[in-house]
Amino acid sequence: MDLRLTPEETAFREEVRTFIRENLPADIRDRMKLGHPPRKEDTVRWQRILNQRGWAAYSWPKEWGGPGWTAIQKMIFLEENLMAPAPEILSFNVTMLGPVLIQFGTEAQKKRFLPRAANLDDWWCQGFSEPGAGSDLASLKTSAKRDGDHYVINGQKIWTSTAQYADWCFVLVRTDPNARKRQEGISFILVDFKTPGITVRPIISIDGSHHLNEVFYDDVRVPVENLVHVENKGWDVAKYLLGNERTGIARLGKSRERVNAAVDMARKVNSNGRPLIDDQTFRQRVAQLQVDIKALEMTQYRVVSAYDKAKGAGRPDPLSSVLKVKGTELLQATTELAVDVAGPMATPIWAEELAAMNEPDDMLEAGSASAASYLMLRAASIYGGTNEIQKNILTKAVLGL
Amino acid sequence: MDFEPSDDQRLLLESVSRLLADTYSFAQRKGYMAQPAGYSPEMWGKFAELGLLGLPFPEEYGGFGGGPQEVMLVMQAFGRAIVVEPFLSTVVLCGAAIQEAGSADQKGTLLPAIAEGSLKMAFAHGERQARYDLNDLVTSAKRDGSGWVLDGAKTVVAHGEAADKFIVSARTSGDRYDREGMTLFLVDATAQGVARRGYVSRDDSRAADLSLSNVRVTEADVLGPVGGGFEIIERVVEAGIAATAAEAVGAMEAMNEMTLEYSKTRVQFGQPIGSYQVVQHRLADMFMTQEQGRSMAMLATMSLENPDAAERARNLAMAKVGVGQSARYVSQSAVQMHGGIGMTEEYAVGHYFRRCMVIERLWGDPAYWLQKLADQVE
Numbered sequence: 001m002d003l004r005l006t007p008e009e010t011a012f013r014e015e016v017r018t019f020i021r022e023n024l025p026a027d028i029r030d031r032m033k034l035g036h037p038p039r040k041e042d043t044v045r046w047q048r049i050l051n052q053r054g055w056a057a058y059s060w061p062k063e064w065g066g067p068g069w070t071a072i073q074k075m076i077f078l079e080e081n082l083m084a085p086a087p088e089i090l091s092f093n094v095t096m097l098g099p100v101l102i103q104f105g106t107e108a109q110k111k112r113f114l115p116r117a118a119n120l121d122d123w124w125c126q127g128f129s130e131p132g133a134g135s136d137l138a139s140l141k142t143s144a145k146r147d148g149d150h151y152v153i154n155g156q157k158i159w160t161s162t163a164q165y166a167d168w169c170f171v172l173v174r175t176d177p178n179a180r181k182r183q184e185g186i187s188f189i190l191v192d193f194k195t196p197g198i199t200v201r202p203i204i205s206i207d208g209s210h211h212l213n214e215v216f217y218d219d220v221r222v223p224v225e226n227l228v229h230v231e232n233k234g235w236d237v238a239k240y241l242l243g244n245e246r247t248g249i250a251r252l253g254k255s256r257e258r259v260n261a262a263v264d265m266a267r268k269v270n271s272n273g274r275p276l277i278d279d280q281t282f283r284q285r286v287a288q289l290q291v292d293i294k295a296l297e298m299t300q301y302r303v304v305s306a307y308d309k310a311k312g313a314g315r316p317d318p319l320s321s322v323l324k325v326k327g328t329e330l331l332q333a334t335t336e337l338a339v340d341v342a343g344p345m346a347t348p349i350w351a352e353e354l355a356a357m358n359e360p361d362d363m364l365e366a367g368s369a370s371a372a373s374y375l376m377l378r379a380a381s382i383y384g385g386t387n388e389i390q391k392n393i394l395t396k397a398v399l400g401l
Numbered sequence: 402m403d404f405e406p407s408d409d410q411r412l413l414l415e416s417v418s419r420l421l422a423d424t425y426s427f428a429q430r431k432g433y434m435a436q437p438a439g440y441s442p443e444m445w446g447k448f449a450e451l452g453l454l455g456l457p458f459p460e461e462y463g464g465f466g467g468g469p470q471e472v473m474l475v476m477q478a479f480g481r482a483i484v485v486e487p488f489l490s491t492v493v494l495c496g497a498a499i500q501e502a503g504s505a506d507q508k509g510t511l512l513p514a515i516a517e518g519s520l521k522m523a524f525a526h527g528e529r530q531a532r533y534d535l536n537d538l539v540t541s542a543k544r545d546g547s548g549w550v551l552d553g554a555k556t557v558v559a560h561g562e563a564a565d566k567f568i569v570s571a572r573t574s575g576d577r578y579d580r581e582g583m584t585l586f587l588v589d590a591t592a593q594g595v596a597r598r599g600y601v602s603r604d605d606s607r608a609a610d611l612s613l614s615n616v617r618v619t620e621a622d623v624l625g626p627v628g629g630g631f632e633i634i635e636r637v638v639e640a641g642i643a644a645t646a647a648e649a650v651g652a653m654e655a656m657n658e659m660t661l662e663y664s665k666t667r668v669q670f671g672q673p674i675g676s677y678q679v680v681q682h683r684l685a686d687m688f689m690t691q692e693q694g695r696s697m698a699m700l701a702t703m704s705l706e707n708p709d710a711a712e713r714a715r716n717l718a719m720a721k722v723g724v725g726q727s728a729r730y731v732s733q734s735a736v737q738m739h740g741g742i743g744m745t746e747e748y749a750v751g752h753y754f755r756r757c758m759v760i761e762r763l764w765g766d767p768a769y770w771l772q773k774l775a776d777q778v779e
């Protein structure tokens with residue numbers, strides 16, 4: 001047992017921190033410091049800078065353009081990136097599609113898609129959820145019927161994040177409606193979003209942003225070479241994708257960054273005639289969050305170092321459900337802290353009309369952004385397997401009930 | 402970064418777990434509590450045979466040569482069995498004070514006696530007016546010729562009734578809240594002027610209040626530098642926080658296992674209650690809370706040897722808060738999930754509950770330490 005980072009790991013953290021400090025474009029950093037989510041161009045620009053350094057495909061093996069890092073290194077990298085704060089690497093490309101193709105893809109698929117995914121030349125999205133298939137994903141109905149060298153896809157997907165930016169989508173479709181078990185008739189297919197028959201319709205979420213979409217498939221013809229793995233074995237691929245080592249799932253760097261932002265803001269606002277930072281209730285809330293962040297950081301280290309010890313051969317650690325649940329609870333609690341500090345400044349929506357009316361007003365802009373991020377992160381306990389589903393997983397996998 | 406025990410540590414844990422499995426069932430424990438000492442002297446001897454009583458001491462003093470990690474593993478096992486023997490007080494707390502501050506003579510005399518099981522000690526620092534403030538000290542020690550004279554009172558001295566010898570803190574200079582001017586003394590339980598009032602504590606162990614009236618000790622009984630006791634007390638408390646954090650993890654494990662087992666066997670509305678999702682999710686919450694507590698207990702243990710005092714203190718404070726809150730949640734949930742049977746004295750879960758309640762109150766509860774952390778927010 002040894003809690004310390006090795007000297008190499010400490011040096012690695014310093015190297016990452018320095019690189020981000022020196023290379024993250026100032027305009028991106030400033031927007032994100034005010035609490036805004038990155039714009040599409042920000043994400044692309046930053047991922048390409050990282051890719052030049054060989055870090056964008058941070059979780060991939062060297063053979064496919066990744067840095068070949070240990071799980072601890074990956075975690076350090078992700079945390080530093082979040083703390084900066086810098087745009088997150090597009091997870092659809094790097095943590096979802098990449099590992100799936102490396103594990104299940106043909107050589108041709110790997111060569112064609114992986115380098116472009118790493119460099120964000122293609123923006124990928126994930127077509128899993130359907131109106132009738134949320135937590136119960138295996139009940140999905142979108143169908144793909146074989147027609148010569150093509151699959152013909154019909155149906156509807158929903159909650160497709162960033163579909164409006166997407167060049168490609170990996171989709172779960174039903175290829176055998178008569179399979180004995182629902183999970184057995186599903187396939188994992190790559191769809192070029194330029195194909196005729198695809199309609200993307202925006203869903204505006206409660207933070208006012210356009211992040212989510214409905215996607216309609218109407219006789220969309222996809223070449224059979226875009227099937228990943230084996231027909232009707234898509235559930236295995238999806239399980240691999242969802243259960244794949246989830247180093248970054250707790251997103252602790254983001255929670256830390258939000259606490260720091262709240263403390264900064266609390267210095268600048270008054271409450272009961274004194275700076276909010278001097279308010280004991282506020283200070284105790286901060287301290288409690290710091291304790292909870294520390295505990296989860298330790299749990300994360302336990303998961304990650306166990307993963308490194310198993311040389312990646314182990315099954316997904318059931319503790320990763322703990323990371324998901326506790327990590328998202330923290331994201332929600334820290335964004336809640338920030339929005340509470342913003343007080344009345346959380347209410348105006350920072351839009352062009354407001355920006356045009358005011359001289360630069362960082363407090364107002366940050367306050368408004370804190371509300372947006374508070375609202376947006378209500379989704380954290382819903383996406384990626386709701387926290388209730390995570391508890392079901394723990395009940396089965398750990399407690400054996 | 403590595404959280405796996407070494408092979409030697411695994412062996413240690415196995416032998417302790419085996420001993421406790423054979424000799425420390427809940428029913429056997431009741432028998433030990435009923436003995437005149439409030440614990441089993443025979444069991445104390447078995448701990449000595451296994452080398453546990455010298456666990457953190459160097460081999461030259463008859464010790465096992467272990468460190469904080471070995472203590473953590475043993476305390477965790479003790480927590481699973483709610484061991485009532487005076488291990489924490491004698492080996493962890495007084496052992497830490499002697500190792501930290503003792504002269505070569507003191508180490509050479511005391512540590513081997515502890516290790517062989519012939520000397521039980523208790524750490525007598527807390528006073529009625531102090532609550533959790535380590536720097537609040539009134540008991541006085543005045544120079545008298547070649548020795549010292551102690552006057553004052555100590556309260557809720559853990560395992561105080563069993564102790565052959567105490568480490569007593571007393572003020573040799575300064576005022577009530579001063580950190581400077583505290584000194585530690587070795588005081589025989591039978592010394593003239595020491596009056597001990599023993600009683601049973603909420604956790605089934607036996608504690609004591611001490612009154613010290615004109616107690617004379619010699620220069621050789623001074624432990625550590627005169628006036629420099631506070632830093633030693635802090636180190637002792639740090640060792641205690643880490644050890645009891647591990648103990649609480651063991652207790653949480655036991656409570657969670659009992660609750661899980663109960664949920665599989667207790668049938669209501671025609672089904673085991675563990676088949677109901679509302680119960681399952683509570684069990685999942687209890688498991689997650691236990692694991693967060695375990696992470697914090699590991700942080701505490703592995704911070705003990707961190708030479709950066711400020712970082713060490715901060716990590717231990719965070720661990721104290723985290724483990725205390727975790728244990729409280731798991732304890733309360735365990736009783737709730739058991740229903741009526743969890744409320745009974747004859748059932749084990751309430752005894753774990755009460756041990757966790759006592760652990761939480763050793764050296765400050767979560768609210769106390771959270772305020773300390775809150776004071777550092779900047």
